[in-house]
Amino acid sequence: MLGAMASDFQRRKISGVFGAMDADGDGFLTEADFGALTARWLDLRGTDAGTPAGEKLAAIMMGWWGTLDDAAGRGGKVGLDQVLEVVDVLPAMPEAVTGTAEAMFEAVDENGDGVISAAEYDRMIAAWNGVGTPSGDVFALLDSDGDGRLSREEFTRHWFEFWAGDDPAAPGSSVFGRF
Template identity: 60%
Template sequence: MASGFQRDKITGVFTAMDHDHDGALTEADFDALTDRWREVRGAPVGSPDHHRLATIMLGWWHTLRAAAGTDRVTVHDVLGVVDQLPSALDAVTETANAMFDAVDEDHDGRITPAEHQRLVDAWNGRPTPLGDVFRSLDTNGDGTLSRDEFTALWTEFWAGDDPTAPGTLLFGPVRQSNAKRGV
């Protein structure tokens, strides 16, 4: 069962993805995410980059839909999938690899701070100040994220429960619920 911290970070990502704010993820929400990301990157409609993003996002949608067993995936469905991730790390790695390919705009095998910023802005649907977040994510300090670094961060975010783990910041700072902060 997901901890309060896991619920907070997954709810934050879910809320950002729920484009129409109806409390459920559908294929249309993944289409909207693809469009936001395409726009943030300046990729023309119908371009190879647009098609690549759409393929990756809709692939993720189909995987999530199959795992949840419904065409209207709620945050509780997503949390149920997250509960299964520690025993399905191959699936987490597969998703991380697909996402790395989406984020690595120039296909150079590295994610730059600017590429990461565009991921977060697209995901959140608005410019998102990150401050020194990338420095925390860049565990080897070389100024970029390798596929291996990104995979570790992706795994920490989706399957982890450590608020101090660098991967917790992958989509930007996590807003913790009032109960978690003792408010």
């Protein structure tokens, strides 16, 4: 095992996202799970993969699946322990984390205005968690400058805190809602 073992806190927060992404509940993430997540997100936006925005979202999400599958050894299915092994090495690979943050920012910023609104953020949370999760308080926590929107820098910092951090008090620990 590379690096330190995931802490109980990291295991809890990653398990929450993993469970939400495991659409068929088989205990593994697969290409089909990422397809289901993408379809759910497009549906919440009221569009489909045939539109330019839908095509972009689908490309980002399915690209993320490819990256995760590669990192876990290209087995076509990725278990929670494999995800946690990847998470263990992320602090030493900040560029990999900020790269996925950039892609996710593009996916969440539906209207392409360079910021994420509370409504755009709510749709991301609902898509990832599969249920509408009250996210107003979380959005306010993430909006560190209080301007009512998330800048690319705010989003990237919080994305890194979620995936590579181990601080329950860090705002980014709640980027996918509270677990």
